[in-house]
Amino acid sequence: MTRKQKRLAVIAGGVGVLGVAVLLVLFALQEQIVYFHSPTDIAEKPVNPGTRIRLGGLVAENSVARGQGTTVEFAVTDTANTVEITYTGILPDLFREGQGVVVEGAFRPDNALFVADTVLAKHDETYMPKEVADSLKKQGVWQGNEE
Amino acid sequence: MIVELGHYALVMALAVALIQSVLPVIGSIRQDAGLMALAPAAAVTSFFLVLLAFIALTVSYVTSDFSVQNVWENSHSLKPMIYKISGVWGNHEGSMLLWILILVFFSALVAFFGGNLPAALKANALAVQAWITAAFLFFVLLTSNPFQRLNPAPIEGRDLNPILQDVGLAIHPPLLYLGYVGFSICFSFAIAALIDGRIDAAWARWVRPWTLAAWTALTAGIAMGSYWAYYELGWGGWWFWDPVENASFMPWLAGTALLHSALVMEKREALKIWTVLLAIITFSLSLLGTFLVRSGVLTSVHAFATDPTRGVFILGILVVFIGGAFSLFALRAQSLKQGGLFAPISREGALVLNNLFLTTATLTVLVGTLYPLVLEAVTGSKISVGPPFFNLTFGPLMVPLLLAVPFGPLLAWKRGDLLAVSQRLYAAAGVSLLTALAVVYFATGAPVLAALGIAMGVWLICGSLTDLAYRAGAGRVDLQVMWQRFKGLPRSAFGTALAHLGLGVSVIGIVAVTAFSTELVTTMKQGGQTVSGPYTLVFEGLRPNTGPNYTELQGRFAVSRDGEQFATVTSAKRIYTARRMPTTEAGILTIGPSQLYVSLGDETPDGGTVVRVWWKPWVTFIWIGTIIMSVGGIVSLFDRRLRVGAPAASRKRAAAAEQAI
Numbered sequence: 001m002t003r004k005q006k007r008l009a010v011i012a013g014g015v016g017v018l019g020v021a022v023l024l025v026l027f028a029l030q031e032q033i034v035y036f037h038s039p040t041d042i043a044e045k046p047v048n049p050g051t052r053i054r055l056g057g058l059v060a061e062n063s064v065a066r067g068q069g070t071t072v073e074f075a076v077t078d079t080a081n082t083v084e085i086t087y088t089g090i091l092p093d094l095f096r097e098g099q100g101v102v103v104e105g106a107f108r109p110d111n112a113l114f115v116a117d118t119v120l121a122k123h124d125e126t127y128m129p130k131e132v133a134d135s136l137k138k139q140g141v142w143q144g145n146e147e
Numbered sequence: 148m149i150v151e152l153g154h155y156a157l158v159m160a161l162a163v164a165l166i167q168s169v170l171p172v173i174g175s176i177r178q179d180a181g182l183m184a185l186a187p188a189a190a191v192t193s194f195f196l197v198l199l200a201f202i203a204l205t206v207s208y209v210t211s212d213f214s215v216q217n218v219w220e221n222s223h224s225l226k227p228m229i230y231k232i233s234g235v236w237g238n239h240e241g242s243m244l245l246w247i248l249i250l251v252f253f254s255a256l257v258a259f260f261g262g263n264l265p266a267a268l269k270a271n272a273l274a275v276q277a278w279i280t281a282a283f284l285f286f287v288l289l290t291s292n293p294f295q296r297l298n299p300a301p302i303e304g305r306d307l308n309p310i311l312q313d314v315g316l317a318i319h320p321p322l323l324y325l326g327y328v329g330f331s332i333c334f335s336f337a338i339a340a341l342i343d344g345r346i347d348a349a350w351a352r353w354v355r356p357w358t359l360a361a362w363t364a365l366t367a368g369i370a371m372g373s374y375w376a377y378y379e380l381g382w383g384g385w386w387f388w389d390p391v392e393n394a395s396f397m398p399w400l401a402g403t404a405l406l407h408s409a410l411v412m413e414k415r416e417a418l419k420i421w422t423v424l425l426a427i428i429t430f431s432l433s434l435l436g437t438f439l440v441r442s443g444v445l446t447s448v449h450a451f452a453t454d455p456t457r458g459v460f461i462l463g464i465l466v467v468f469i470g471g472a473f474s475l476f477a478l479r480a481q482s483l484k485q486g487g488l489f490a491p492i493s494r495e496g497a498l499v500l501n502n503l504f505l506t507t508a509t510l511t512v513l514v515g516t517l518y519p520l521v522l523e524a525v526t527g528s529k530i531s532v533g534p535p536f537f538n539l540t541f542g543p544l545m546v547p548l549l550l551a552v553p554f555g556p557l558l559a560w561k562r563g564d565l566l567a568v569s570q571r572l573y574a575a576a577g578v579s580l581l582t583a584l585a586v587v588y589f590a591t592g593a594p595v596l597a598a599l600g601i602a603m604g605v606w607l608i609c610g611s612l613t614d615l616a617y618r619a620g621a622g623r624v625d626l627q628v629m630w631q632r633f634k635g636l637p638r639s640a641f642g643t644a645l646a647h648l649g650l651g652v653s654v655i656g657i658v659a660v661t662a663f664s665t666e667l668v669t670t671m672k673q674g675g676q677t678v679s680g681p682y683t684l685v686f687e688g689l690r691p692n693t694g695p696n697y698t699e700l701q702g703r704f705a706v707s708r709d710g711e712q713f714a715t716v717t718s719a720k721r722i723y724t725a726r727r728m729p730t731t732e733a734g735i736l737t738i739g740p741s742q743l744y745v746s747l748g749d750e751t752p753d754g755g756t757v758v759r760v761w762w763k764p765w766v767t768f769i770w771i772g773t774i775i776m777s778v779g780g781i782v783s784l785f786d787r788r789l790r791v792g793a794p795a796a797s798r799k800r801a802a803a804a805e806q807a808i
Contacts, residue, residue, distance in 0.1 A: 009491050014503055021507045021544060025514050028539040029532075033518075036529035054531055066749075070668045070757050089668050090748035090759045093381075093720075093729045104531075134529075 034104060038135035039081035049109040055083060055116075056102040056135060064097055076103060078135055085114045092121035150215055153203025154294035160196035160251070161284040163189050167277035171270035172342070183270035187258030190273050193280060194255035201235075201248050204293050208235050214300030217241065217293045223306035223725050225696045233317035234307045239441065239457075240293035242320060246437070247283050249321070249328045253357075254280065257332060264353060271339035272332075279331055282464045290457045306696065306725030315375030319368060323395060326365020327433045330402055332357040334430030337423045338472060341479040351413035351422065356784060358409055358426075362402045363780030369395050370773035381731040381746045383666065383761045385769060388537045393516040394436030397509050401429040404505040407498045415495055415560060417488075420480045421502070427476060431469040432509070438465050444520060490562040497555035497563075504548040511540040549603055549654065552647055553610020556640075557617065571617055575609030590663065600658030607651025611644040642783025649775030656740075656768025664763045668748075670755035680762030682743060683707050687715070689756065697723045699732070702747045702756060706736060714738075718747045718758075740765045 036054040037047065047053055060082055063075035071088045074097075085103055095101060105116035167189035174182025204217070208231045213219040221238040222231060230237075236245040254276040261269045287293070336354050340346040372395070377385040386392060405425040411418045438444075442458030489495040515532045523529055553575060557568045583602035586593055618640055619633035669677055673688035687703040699721040706714045718734035734745040741764045748757030 003488060006488070006491065010499060013500075017503050017507050017544075018510075021511055021540065024540040024543060025511055028515075028536045029518065032535040032539060033530045033532050036531065054529075066751055069670050069751075070748075090746060090757055093731050 036102075038078045038138070039076060039083045040078055040135070040138075042083060043081040047107060049107040052104065052106050054102055054104045055085075055114060056100070057083075059095065059097050059099055059101055061097050076101065083114050084112065085116050087116040087119055089117075089119075091119055094121040095119065149203045149206050150212070150294050150296065153200040153207075154292070156196045156199040156203070157284065157288060157294075160193045160200065161281060161288065163193040163196060164277045164281040164284060167193065168274055168281055171274045175267040175270045175342075178267075180266060183266050186270045186273035186277075187261070190251070190254040190258040190276065193277075194251040197244075197248050197251045200294075201244055204241060204244060205232060205235050208232065211304065212300075213302070213304050214297055215293075216295040216297045219297055219301050219304045221307050222304040223696060224303060225725075226307060226312070227695055229314065229317060230307060230312045233314075234311070236320050237307050237311040237316050240287070240291045243283065243287050243291050243441065244293055245320060246324055246328060247280065247287065249324045250276070250280055250283065250331055253329055253332050257335075257357075261353075267343060268336070268339050268350075268353075271342050272335040275335035275338045276331060279335075279468065282468070286457075286460050286464065290460050304725075306723065309697070309721070309723040309726065309728050309730045310379060312696075312723075313375065313379055315371065315379065319371045319375055321368075322364050322371055323368030326361045326363075326368050326402075327395065327398060327436065329357065329361025329364060330398060330405075330426075330430045330433050332361070333405060333426040334472070337426035338475065340423060340483075341475050344479055344482045346419055346423065346483050348413050348416050351409045354426065355406070355409045355413060358402065358406050359780055359784050362399070362406055363777050363784070365395070365399050365402060366773055366780065367777040369399060370770050370777075374770050378733055378735055381733045383733075383744050383746070383759070383763070385660075385766070388515070388532075388534045390516050390519075391440055393512050394439045397512050397516070398429055398432040398436060400505050400509040400512065401425060401432050404502045404509070405429050407501045407505075411495050411498050415489065417495060418499070418502075419483050423480070423483070424476060425502070425506075427469075427472045428506075431465075431472065432513075434465050434468060438462060439516070489560070492558070492565050493563045494555065494558045494560045497551065497558050500551055501548065501555065504544055508541055508544045508548075511544065512537065515540065546603075549607060549650070552607055552650070553613065556611075556614040556643055556647070572610060572613060575606060575613050578609050579603070579606040594662055597658055597662030600662070601655055604651045604653075604655030604658065607654060608648050611648040611651070614647075615640065615644045638786035639783045642779045642781075642786065645779030645782060646776045647779075649772045649777075649779060651772070652768050652775055653770075653772025656765050656770075656772060659765035659768065660763050664761055664766070666759070666761045668757065668759045670751050671758045672755045675755075677758070677760060679743060679760045680741075680764065681708055682738075682762070683710075684716075684743075684745070684760060685712075686756070686758070692719070694721070696725060697721045700747075702734075702745075702758070704734065704745060706743060716743060716745050718745045720747050737767065740767045740771075742766050 034052050034054050036056060039055070039057050042055070055076055057076040057078040060075040060077040063073075063082075065073045067073060070090075071086060072091060073084065073086050075082045075084050077083075085105075087103070087105075092101075099121060102120045103114070103116035104118040104120070105114060107114050167186055170182050171186035171189075173179070174185070204215075206212075207215045207218050208222055209228070211218065211222060211224045211231070213222075217238060217240050221241075222234050226234065234241075236242045254273055257264075257269070257273060257276070264272075333354050336350065336357075340350055369392075372392070373385050376387070377383070405422065408418050408422045408425055412422045438458075438461045442461050444458060515536050519530050519532055553572055554565075554568055557571055558565075579602040582605045583598040586598040586601050587595070590597075615633070615636070616629075618636055619629045621629060624632070665680060667677065667679065671677060671686040673686055676683055676685045678684075684704040684706055687705055689700045689702050692699050692701050699719040701717050701719045704716050704718075705712050706716055714736055716734040716736040719732040721730045721732055722728070723730065731746055731748075736743040736745075741762070744761040744763055746759040748759060750756050
């Protein structure tokens with residue numbers, strides 16, 4: 001093989017692998033990403049049931065109710081609007097009423113209940129998920145330090 | 148007093164770094180040996196100055212000097228001593244100081260071990276190291292000074308985030324930084340070569356041990372971080388494709404590629420431009436990682452405190468260094484002469500394939516990590532790119548790469564014989580296929596993909612063993628000769644085999660735990676029982692306990708198999724007194740290579756406790772594999788061919804001289 005042919009082979013192989021990777025990435029970006037919404041976003045523009053989303057806000061006061069067994073119900077609010085959440089599993093250590101959380105899951109088709117399979121709270125008591133902080137600022141109810 | 152001394156030492160280190168940034172370069176242009184000789188002296192000096200600063204901060208932590216703001220914010224007088232020391236880097240300022248300490252440590256090592264480097268290359272490389280050092284010293288002194296005093300001094304500190312109060316903090320960041328920052332040496336050598344306009348196989352021989360050392364530390368650091376997250380966060384996962392994990396994983400992927408391409412360059416003088424580019428890319432990804440983690444653009448456990456000026460400052464450093472390096476590369480790359488021809492089917496060809504897949508995989512991780520940030524900046528919509536994205540993009544790219552790994556070391560340089568190599572791998576392929584069948588047979592209902600995944604791990608392990616066997620002359624000589632030859636194999640052959648074998652072990656662990664782990668969430672009352680995998684857990688109830696700086700409720704579970712109790716496992720919910728912060732301590736019981744993982748949840752109104760139990764078969768293989776990989780790196784580091792100054796030729800001469808006597 002001449003140097004030129006060799007170079008061509010390397011470039012062809014490279015373009016091939018890269019092409020496959022680009023296709024995979026485009027496909028995955030279309031199918032596998034999850035959008036973040038605040039309760040107000042959802043009130044303004046409802047999300048199709050079954051579509052996975054992330055929902056962030058504060059855990060509404062007096063909303064946490066332990067049901068039978070391991071299911072917990074609570075509400076996430078950005079003070080303007082509120083979404084009811086149901087979750088089965090163990091809540092994060094720093095989950096409590098009035099704290100910022102992000103939940104991931106989808107709305108049930110039959111009612112407005114949001115079924116979460118993941119609840120993320122912070123790792124630190126002074127930390128607020130950035131998405132939640134931003135959406136609270138938009139609502140004008142941000143009380144933390146100005147960043 | 149020691150605090151001011153530390154601060155002063157940092158300022159002095161900056162001054163020394165500035166001198167080291169400029170004078171050696173002028174020296175190399177003017178061929179002035181005196182100016183060039185400044186570089187190693189300056190490198191060693193700035194190492195000791197930064198070390199002094201680091202010791203000063205450590206002393207403030209050990210003595211709980213709360214007049215120092217950094218200590219007040221992150222320490223507590225009741226904190227156990229080990230966490231007082233590791234707490235030094237458990238915060239933004241301290242971790243940046245550790246970053247710089249390791250950077251200047253590497254510069255000092257180059258100064259110390261680089262006795263036989265060409266003077267100009269050494270001077271320029273150390274000057275580039277000093278540019279990085281100076282940039283980050285400016286960063287620390289201007290935006291993240293750990294020596295800020297408080298007046299009046301508070302009586303008690305605010306304690307370290309309880310999640311960080313773990314032996315993991317003592318090990319994970321230093322190891323990770325040794326890897327991350329260690330790649331700066333490859334970067335500096337690449338820039339120095341570009342300045343010089345000359346590069347040859349000797350360059351690769353100097354760069355390879357540094358790459359190998361950094362890679363080994365990074366491998367161990369990432370694995371340690373993964374295990375730490377696994378047992379500390381109580382979520383039972385070992386890798387989350389979190390942007391912060393990706394930040395350390397990208398330099399690892401690029402560094403792995405660099406390790407392999409430098410091999411081609413060293414042996415065959417080919418792939419020069421590519422290797423230089425990879426060296427730049429690898430450290431650029433380290434810088435990008437530092438930016439992502441330290442600037443606060445991401446929300447994670449690693450983002451200690453967010454301050455926009457810091458983000459902008461690191462972004463500035465990032466743009467200047469990466470932009471500058473790529474511009475220099477674009478200007479100078481053409482002047483580097485190409486070498487060595489090779490056929491596509493050859494060791495070189497296999498290593499090019501390795502590089503192709505590894506860099507493409509790095510790219511997909513990069514896209515997945517940066518896309519949400521870019522999208523938010525451009526359109527304002529917030530998205531999260533999670534594991535499904537990476538499983539779909541990174542996963543398929545790894546399959547052909549892993550399949551090809553055993554072929555690589557068996558192929559000859561220049562022109563290889565694929566058929567002959569395939570024949571040598573028949574045994575390995577056979578064992579792998581039998582494993583796949585065995586998995587399907589014994590784990591009834593096992594997904595076919597899982598069986599194939601485990602077979603892939605076995606294929607990697609058998610492939611490495613095959614490589615060693617053939618190098619020792621299997622099939623051509625009798626066993627005794629083989630054993631002699633085996634013992635005489637170069638260390639780097641063992642290093643390669645161990646690294647690939649470790650990869651196989653990790654693959655088995657990953658596949659097994661992904662396919663066969665079971666999870667259940669349930670409420671349990673005292674005396675209640677639940678089944679996980681082949682084991683039965685009986686809840687023995689909650690019991691209060693007090694630690695040095697926390698109180699906890701321990702939940703004990705008796706574990707039995709076939710009605711016979713053989714162990715207990717304890718999980719706890721802790722409250723750290725100083726921050727009133729609750730944490731969950733997972734209970735982990737290691738049974739052979741597998742683990743039973745128990746996490747306590749809240750108490751339910753009817754007096755039960757929510758419990759989450761995972762059965763994770765073969766999970767420890769994931770980390771055992773990475774340990775084997777790191778050991779491979781260390782073994783390879785001790786190859787005498789890598790010890791510059793004792794090249795093969797002179798060894799032969801020495802042997803000949805011995806015989807003559």
